[in-house]
């Protein structure tokens with residue numbers, strides 16, 4: 001006989017066990033997955049192959065600069081082509097090494113050099129610590145390690161703009177000239193960036209050697225995104241669980257956001273996850289709209305985390321007004337609560353004028369809505385509303401030492417703060 005608690009436990013699980021399963025293989029929708037085919041990137045693939053094919057004839061390929069907006073398939077295409085090059089180079093007995101570095105993480109001259117040296121550590125027996133050595137010494141080791149045999153080394157610097165913004169372009173200067181100092185090995189660089197203005201940061205000499213060849217990745221339109229999603233959906237979902245309208249809607253929404261395939265895939269995955277959680281038999285348009293809302297909220301949370309301190313306090317003032325049912329509020333209302341919060345935190349408040357600017361910034365980021373309305377002969381005023389649920393803001397502040405005390409502040413009627 002089952003005890004009462006056990007019956008409950010069993011039914012809890014069975015509820016999920018007998019629901020329709022949505023995902024056949026969710027991993028297919030993850031960013032790290034490399035699909036077998038890349039629809040609508042034939043031209044870019046062909047161009048890259050054309051530039052790299054000299055390797056198989058023993059010639060050094062040109063450096064390549066790849067650019068295009070976020071989610072246009074730059075990384076996945078470069079990986080796809082270089083992986084194929086590695087495979088085929090074995091057949092032709094040409095030693096090729098491809099080293100992929102993401103410069104969001106590998107963001108200093110030292111780290112780039114050390115990572116390349118360490119790529120060969122098994123072969124060379126040389127390993128450089130990730131901090132601590134003089135850079136010149138790491139560079140000397142790099143030349144030694146590369147030149148241990150005749151080979152082609154292709155260094156992919158993804159998000160190369162992050163490296164240059166953080167550490168300047170000296171490293172690119174060195175790498176694009178390293179072949180003159182090597183006897184056996186030949187190095188080529190593939191730089192990838194989604195920041196088109198990044199070229200302005202480069203010394204003209206670096207720019208001309210880095211972009212011997214340029215490959216542009218234009219944004220996808222809604223039809224192209226639909227093909228990309230269709231292909232992935234077939235592997236990711238069980239047959240028949242996707243309502244017909246789902247893929248076109250995900251594609252249309254992502255096309256509106258500058259043709260970002262990553263956004264389209266996220267929408268499809270999150271729609272499926274929401275349907276699964278709701279134990280729905282099918283993924284429908286309704287789930288896509290919910291997914292869109294969730295992704296927007298998540299993005300907003302990321303933006304809030306990076307706001308400067310006083311914008312965060314200001315946002316909290318608007319949160320308190322919201323909880324107290326006092327929105328829309330005007331700048332003066334918001335400013336007075338903001339000042340009280342600064343008092344509570346023992347901080348000097350900014351001027352009302354400055355706060356007015358910060359309100360405009362929060363509005364531009366979509367976190368609040370600040371609409372100017374005319375009050376007839378009383379002039380114009382701003383009506384401020386919140387675009388994020390208060391508990392989400394609190395959840396973020398809970399993890400921030402300076403702001404955590406605010407969580408215990410609530411507001412009484414007549415706008416008196418209460419520190420509970």
Ligand SMILES: Nc1ncnc2c1ncn2[C@@H]1O[C@H](COP(=O)(O)OP(=O)(O)OP(=O)(O)O)[C@@H](O)[C@H]1O
Pocket residue numbers: 030031032033034035037038039040041068069070071072073074075076077193194228261262265
């Ligand atoms: N043509 C395509 N076919 C299939 N999947 C694609 C295609 N283009 C992009 N994707 C998928 O979209 C997502 C984003 O692509 P990728 O990371 O290559 O973009 P990116 O241009 O490098 O973006 P970012 O500049 O933000 O790094 C990945 O999951 C990738 O697999």
